[in-house]
Amino acid sequence: MLKYQETLQAVKEYILGHDDFLVISHLSPDGDAVGSSLAMANLLKNLNKRYTVVNEGSCPRKFSYLHLFDEIIDLSQQSIQRSFKHIISVDVADMSRFGNAHHLFAENAYIVNIDHHPTNTLFGQLNLIRSDAASTTEILFDLIDQHFSHALDTHVAESLYTGLLTDTGGFRYANTNQAVLEKAAKLLSYDLKPAKIAERALETMTASFLELLKLSLNTLSFAFDGKVAILSISLADLEKAGANREDVDGLVAYPRNIEGVEVGILLKEWSADEVKVSLRSKELVDVSGIAQKNGGGGHVRAAGFTYHGDLNQAKKHI
């Protein structure tokens, strides 16, 4: 396998040597998914390349301050009647995380897989993976800083910074380190407004989110001597709160942050027989292992999987 620096070089050459790219990220996109997609889209635009940015499902509106946000096509709302040969996948650990987007890949498609999940399945023809990177945008920073610095402008910088900010929980999680802060500082030199970005990406809550929080707190329960805390959200709760799936993002921090708790769990009932499980740990438990055993994946401190059954069964299973 190519070393990191050589792979950065190979990705650079691939981008320069081709045109008409499909940029895609994962289901339930977070700040790193949206930031990575738009950093790549803005880079391609600055390089005068043609590109199409898609996602299976809508991207949270809170990231609408990012340039080209409105160009992201939600495949669940709008179909695309063609296929692409050149795919750039960002922040996607395995191909199931594309959702139903496979039909957009041409038969001889070449996938450039750029990601930081330790559970990445290396599904690309070219795999630019660094599992110790704080975010996928940190890897994109390396690519752009080293090879495309002439195309690095405010829009690219703001997208990269957003992924760094959100995947480190506002530069607080264990993936925050000197290199991350130095890269963030370098990005700020592109005339970014960090307080404004933090307010949009981290602080602002929808009223629906608070309604959901109210409802889910009633479900709080503990296991393993108070070391595991569990919250759940039912379909009825979602409806009652007038919330959609993206409003649920962030709820899992509440059980995790309780004093004495090592693992926080959120069970989200997506349908009568489908429960999305989010796992967060503080310092001892590798939740990516638990997620992988259940057909999912993620990081040591943040992972998830889909459980097929109802909420009660999911809770018992956990």
Ligand code: 5GP
């Ligand atoms: P979340 O709990 O916020 O949905 O996800 C936490 C982390 O686990 C993210 O890095 C996400 O990509 C990963 N993750 C969540 N669900 C799945 C899944 O079903 N499969 C895989 N491979 N990763 C997941």
Ligand code: MN
């Ligand atoms: Mn990420």
